Amino acid sequence: MMYLLFDAFSTHNYFRSENKNPHIFKAIIKKTFIQEGERMREKLNWNQLLCKKRQRDGLGAAGSRNAFEADYDRIVGSSSVRRLQDKAQVFPLQENDFTRTRLTHSMEVAAMAYSLGKAIGLELEKRGIFQRGQTEELSSLMRVTGLIHDLGNPPFGHYGETVIRSWFRDWFNKVNPEKLGLNPQQANDFQYFDGNVQNLRIVTKLQTLNDALGANFTYSTLATIMKYPWSSVSSQLVSEKDVKKRKFGYFVSEQGLVRDIQKCTGLEDGMRHPATFLLEAADDIIYICDDIEDGAKKGYIEWDKKYTQLKETYGDKHKKLFADIDSKIPDENMDENEKKAARVRNFRNYMQGYLLNSVKKVFIDNYSLIMNGEFKGELLDIEKDLIKDIKKITAKNVFSCHEVLSLELVGDKVIKTLLNEFVPAICTVDAKELEDVSNRAGKLYSLISPNFKYIASHDYAKNRKKELEEISVYDKLHLIVDYISGMTDSYAVNLYKELSGIKLPGKGST
DSSP states (O other): OHHHHHHHHHHHHHHHHTTOOHHHHHHHHHHHHHHHHHHHTOSOOHHHHTOOOBSSOOOOOOTTOOHHHHHHHHHTTSHHHHGGGGSBSSSOOOSSSSSOBHHHHHHHHHHHHHHHHHHHHHHHHHTTSOOHHHHHHHHHHHHHHHHHTTTTOOSSHHHHHHHHHHHHHHHHHHSOGGGGTOOHHHHHHHHTOOHHHHHHHIIIIISOSSSTTTTOOBHHHHHHTOSSOSOTTSHHHHTOSSGGGOOOSOOGGGHHHHHHHHHHHTOOTTOOOHHHHHHHHHHHHHHHHHHHHHHHHTTSSOHHHHHHHHHHHHTTTTHHHHHHHHHOOOOTTSOHHHHHHHHHHHHHHHHHHHHHHHHHHHHHHTHHHHHTTOOOSOGGGGGHHHHHHHHHHHHHHTTTSHHHHHHHHHHHHHHHHHHHHHHHHHHSSOHHHHHOTTSHHHHHHHHSOHHHHHHHTEETTTTEEOOGGGOOHHHHHHHHHHHHHTOOHHHHHHHHHHHTTSSOOOTTOO
16 A cells, blocks of 8 residues: 555656646546455465465475476476377367367467566556566466476367267266266266366376375466356356356366365356466367468468458448558469468467457456455457357358367267277176286286276375276276376277277377
């Protein structure tokens, strides 16, 4: 409050010396104190939101790194990140390098998220809310969460999530979850499976460093990647009529950890970390524009025609944006195809910059609502009509093309076959059979990576290894889904071929 009194005194002297209207001075002071009062009443504060606590005390940030830079450095070279290079973003993986993979998408989201974090931090510095160190921490937090935001996605893009969900809904209709020892929340964890939820499990357990605590990230990083911070039996999920839109943020297996995260960061169940809004926006900005570029490069979008239509619809409302895009003219000596590609890139670059500034403005304008957990919707809703029409272009011309539909059909067949093989075999037999590689269940169990078995057998309450017969059906289901959802596209196809007898196993093939 003292800095406000100082500012008020300085402003008062300025108005007197310059013979300015005193009523303007009063209005400024009134607005300033109202804003400060709102900040003092906010539920959330950045000292907690930028919490550095981890599951296990580590060595801390080394040298000049902050805690979130340390998070980035410990994950960027991990197997979880490397596997993203063999997971499709939209189009099937190809030998050429001009369409995006899940890895290149994540790298772009990390860059956009970093820029958003820095832009917001600088704005908060102007308002006396942030110090420069907090701006650096926020931008670093955004960069690491941007990089890891898609680690939990199964093979074959988002359609892989749909396949897993539908498979479990069908299976639970045939096999009563209660008879398997599953309560409603545990059953929902699988029939509403989501890559965002699996992401939290990967970085807190599956991406092991030296123990069963995963990458041991800061709690702020973990809070930020929880896009839907509630359980699979929450009212937010159950009230959604469209089954496809039923989302949640954490499995039963991570629920205790989530409570610790919420306590450290000052969040409540159902309340997003403010940085999560920025991460969501960064992801949307990148894929909205990149899908256009990839679709145009593949020849599925007649870009010049579609751009003209967008300009006719939104040119008056966004004059500067379209003027800036049109001002960037490709060199006339370029090949015609390269000129077309350049025009698409220019659209992507300027549109991403425009949307970044829109997000920054909405975040700052709604700052108090966000800091009280009361902001509804998304930061990009302000441009929902423009975004909707851009998405229509990709939905009509890209997502319904032969390549994408074929990839989804392959994914459907592969994932369902793997689940059909592993789930009944491993979840319906006893430990003795699983240990016996002379029978089918034992053979399938032996194929699962030791790392996943290590996590499934770890007793987090007592910090000990459980015997195989102690592992519950719920943990066995996690073991199988951890294994299958963690596969790359090519690994999943290869294993499918081997189990189906289409291909003989070779050295290092699985």
